[in-house]
Every structure is written in C-alpha cells, then in structure tokens.
Amino acid sequence: MRSIPITGVLGVAVLVISATAWLVWGLPLQASTAYAAGGRTAIGLHLDGPWALITAGFLHRDIQHLLWNLLPGLPLLFLLERRYGRPFLITLTLAALTMGLLGGHLADGKTAVGFSPVLFAALGSLLSLPSRRLPPGLSWLIRVYAAFALIASFRMPEVDETSHVVGLLVGAGLGVVANHAERWVAPTLAVHLTVAAMAVPMIQGVERVSWTPPLQGLSLALPVDWRQPSPQAPSSRCASALDLCVEVDTRTTTRVVPLGRGLDGVAPTIFLEGADEAILEPDEAGHPCLQIRRGLYHQWVCVRSPPPLRQLAHKVLERWFLSPSFSRPGGLDAETDPLLAALEEHRLGRIVQARGLYRKAMMQRPHDAKVHFLFALLEADFGDRLQARTLARQAVHLDPLHPAGQALLRELKAP
Numbered sequence: 388m389r390s391i392p393i394t395g396v397l398g399v400a401v402l403v404i405s406a407t408a409w410l411v412w413g414l415p416l417q418a419s420t421a422y423a424a425g426g427r428t429a430i431g432l433h434l435d436g437p438w439a440l441i442t443a444g445f446l447h448r449d450i451q452h453l454l455w456n457l458l459p460g461l462p463l464l465f466l467l468e469r470r471y472g473r474p475f476l477i478t479l480t481l482a483a484l485t486m487g488l489l490g491g492h493l494a495d496g497k498t499a500v501g502f503s504p505v506l507f508a509a510l511g512s513l514l515s516l517p518s519r520r521l522p523p524g525l526s527w528l529i530r531v532y533a534a535f536a537l538i539a540s541f542r543m544p545e546v547d548e549t550s551h552v553v554g555l556l557v558g559a560g561l562g563v564v565a566n567h568a569e570r571w572v573a574p575t576l577a578v579h580l581t582v583a584a585m586a587v588p589m590i591q592g593v594e595r596v597s598w599t600p601p602l603q604g605l606s607l608a609l610p611v612d613w614r615q616p617s618p619q620a621p622s623s624r625c626a627s628a629l630d631l632c633v634e635v636d637t638r639t640t641t642r643v644v645p646l647g648r649g650l651d652g653v654a655p656t657i658f659l660e661g662a663d664e665a666i667l668e669p670d671e672a673g674h675p676c677l678q679i680r681r682g683l684y685h686q687w688v689c690v691r692s693p694p695p696l697r698q699l700a701h702k703v704l705e706r707w708f709l710s711p712s713f714s715r716p717g718g719l720d721a722e723t724d725p726l727l728a729a730l731e732e733h734r735l736g737r738i739v740q741a742r743g744l745y746r747k748a749m750m751q752r753p754h755d756a757k758v759h760f761l762f763a764l765l766e767a768d769f770g771d772r773l774q775a776r777t778l779a780r781q782a783v784h785l786d787p788l789h790p791a792g793q794a795l796l797r798e799l800k801a802p
Contacts, residue, residue: 414450642767675689676704
C-alpha cells in the first residue's frame with residue numbers, strides 16, 4: 388500500500404463513483420438524480436446531514452465535467468503528494484471539498500457536484516510555493532492556468548464559482564502553513580477546517596414563513612425560498628432548485644367518510660389538533676401525502692416529486708408539513724345565509740353550531756326540502772337517528788321526487 392500514491396486512489400474513486408452514478412441514474416446527472424446519487428443540495432444538507440459535502444465531490448455531471456477536473460487535477464495532486472506527503476494530500480482534499488462546497492451552498496444553495504474544489508486547492512497550494520521549488524517553467528504555467536480557470540468559472544453557466552474560489556483560498560492557506568510550520572500542523576489545521584465545515588449545516592436552521600392556500604382552510608410553514616410554480620397553481624409551492632412541490636387539495640363529501648387506516652389498512656395515524664382524523668398514505672401516483680378529515684372536509688397535503696426524489700419527498704413531508712394550522716375553508720360573516728352557515732359548520736363537524744343554524748334556517752324557510760334534508764344528514768351522522776328519520780320524512784313530504792331524500796329515508800328505516 389505504501390507504493391500506491393493517494394493521487395491514484397482518489398482518481399480511481401472519482402472515476403468509479405461518477406461512472407456508477409451515470410449507470411444508475413443516467414448521463415448527464417440532473418438536479419434530482421444528483422441528489423439521489425449524493426450531490427449537494429440545500430434541502431439535502433438540512434435533512435440528511437453534511438455528508439453530501441464530501442460525496443458530491445466524487446460525482447460529475449457528465450464526461451466532459453469529469454475530464455475537466457481530473458486531467459489537470461491529478462498531475463497537480465501528485466506534485467503535492469510528492470512535496471508534502473500523504474497526510475497533507477488527504478486532509479487537503481477533505482478540507483477543500485467541505486469548505487468549497489459549503490461556500491457554494493451558502494452563496495446560492497443550488498445543486499452542485501464535482502471535484503473542482505480540490506483542483507483549485509491544488510492550484511492554491513502550488514501557487515504558495517516559491518518558484519525555485521518547482522520544476523522550471525511550471526510556476527508560470529500554474530499561474531496562467533489558475534487565472535484562466537478562475538475567469539472561466541465566472542463566465543461559464545451552471546458553474547459553482549464560489550466553491551472554486553474557496554477551494555483556491557483553502558489550498559493557498561494550507562500551503563503557506565505547510566511551508567512555514569512543522570509537518571503535522573497543516574494536516575491538523577485541514578482536519579479542523581473539515582470538521583467546522585461539516586458542523587455548519589447541522590446547526591444552520593431553515594427560515595420558514597406561513598403560507599395559507601386560498602380556500603383550503605389550513606396553513607403550512609414553508610421554507611422561505613419556495614415559490615408558486617405558475618399563476619394556475621395557487622395551492623402549490625415548489626423548491627427553488629429541485630423538482631419538489633407541496634400541493635394542498637380540499638374536497639367535501641355529503642356524508643362522513645372515515646379515513647380509518649387508509650385503503651390498505653396499515654396507514655399510520657397522526658394526531659392533529661383541530662382534525663377528526665389524519666393519516667399518512669401515498670396518493671395513486673405514489674407521492675407521500677398527509678390526509679386529513681375535518682367533519683365532511685377531506686384535505687390532502689402532498690409532496691410531489693420525480694421518482695429519484697421520492698425518499699426526499701417523504702422526509703420533507705414528515706419534517707415540515709405534519710403540523711398544519713386550521714381555519715375555515717369558506718368565509719362566514721353575520722350576514723351569511725343561515726343555511727350556508729349551517730352547511731359550513733356541518734362540513735367542519737361543529738355539530739352544536741350546525742344544529743342551531745339548521746333550526747334557524749328551517750324557521751326562515753319552512754317549506755324548503757333542502758334544509759330538512761341537510762339537517763337530516765347531520766342528525767343521521769352525528770345525532771339522533773329518530774330525529775333524522777323525522778326530518779327525512781319532512782323532506783320527502785315537501786319534495787316527493789327528491790331521490791336523495793328517499794334513499795336517506797330507506798337507510799334510516801333499515802334496522
């Protein structure tokens with residue numbers, strides 16, 4: 388093992404890991420597949436921990452990206468290994484990856500992969516060496532290449548230029564320390580930098596804001612950078628750098644339809660204050676959802692994503708969206724028709740209030756079969772079946788052709 392250079396091990400690791408990711412997730416890596424393979428994403432660092440600051444460095448978007456980093460990078464790393472030794476190269480690699488990718492995360496929060504922070508750290512370390520310690524002409528070549536690479540970083544689209552600059556500074560700083568201090572000082576400092584960089588995502592919070600979708604009757608605490616995808620989707624909000632969206636949908640039923648344990652009978656139940664029932668169950672497409680029943684209201688809070696992000700969608704739902712606050716889906720005021728107000732209270736499962744409003748509506752509209760029928764539904768589900776049967780008879784008497792009234796009356800007469 389002593390005869391195998393660490394530079395070669397790093398090169399093989401980058402090749403194998405990048406090629407494996409391409410075989411599994413396709414070429415080139417996209418934002419969603421990059422996360423699944425171990426790339427750096429803002430949400431991933433918050434929910435999965437800081438390990439993506441290391442794993443992202445061994446992934447590359449495509450073959451051109453890989454060659455751009457390895458062809459100049461491996462010779463430079465070999466020179467550093469010859470000059471400073473294995474411990475310096477290993478710790479420099481870790482410090483450059485974690486500090487560089489952390490800097491890019493703090494600057495823009497986009498998805499990123501690539502070994503380039505280490506390439507720039509190698510350039511910085513070699514630039515810190517006096518020219519006489521390098522082969523003739525190499526010092527000038529390194530300076531020209533470093534200037535060209537930095538300029539290209541700011542000119543090329545979809546390049547994490549912050550990680551390049553941070554990597555260059557980390558390499559230059561560690562190179563200066565290695566040139567003027569004892570042999571163990573620079574690797575020790577690099578380890579401290581690595582630990583500090585990995586600690587930042589663990590203590591960094593996510594700023595969140597309250598979001599109330601129109602006419603849905605609940606509010607969620609969203610990350611502040613989630614945005615509405617289009618004017619046609621007012622009940623959706625999407626992450627800024629990933630194909631990941633939370634959607635809210637509210638529907639009503641005419642009768643109470645319990646959620647139970649879901650369609651398959653094994654859905655976990657959740658206690659939510661203000662809700663009659665809540666379960667965790669995927670929708671038909673497999674997206675993770677929180678299903679809520681409040682009286683006759685059924686509400687779905689779903690996190691939608693492509694298949695590679697399905698595991699992340701589950702984490703996002705469970706970490707951020709299992710504690711909604713509730714309000715009325717519809718607006719009521721003192722001048723609202725008592726029947727509409729009663730129906731709203733009925734839908735929300737507020738039985739005492741609904742019963743009083745239905746009685747008020749019956750006094751105002753004694754010959755309206757609809758009032759008697761809706762009141763009968765309330766009593767059938769939540770109250771006295773005998774009273775419900777009486778109300779259903781009155782509804783049928785007022786409107787003998789009312790099919791729903793006839794069906795309800797037959798149901799209530801059944802033993």
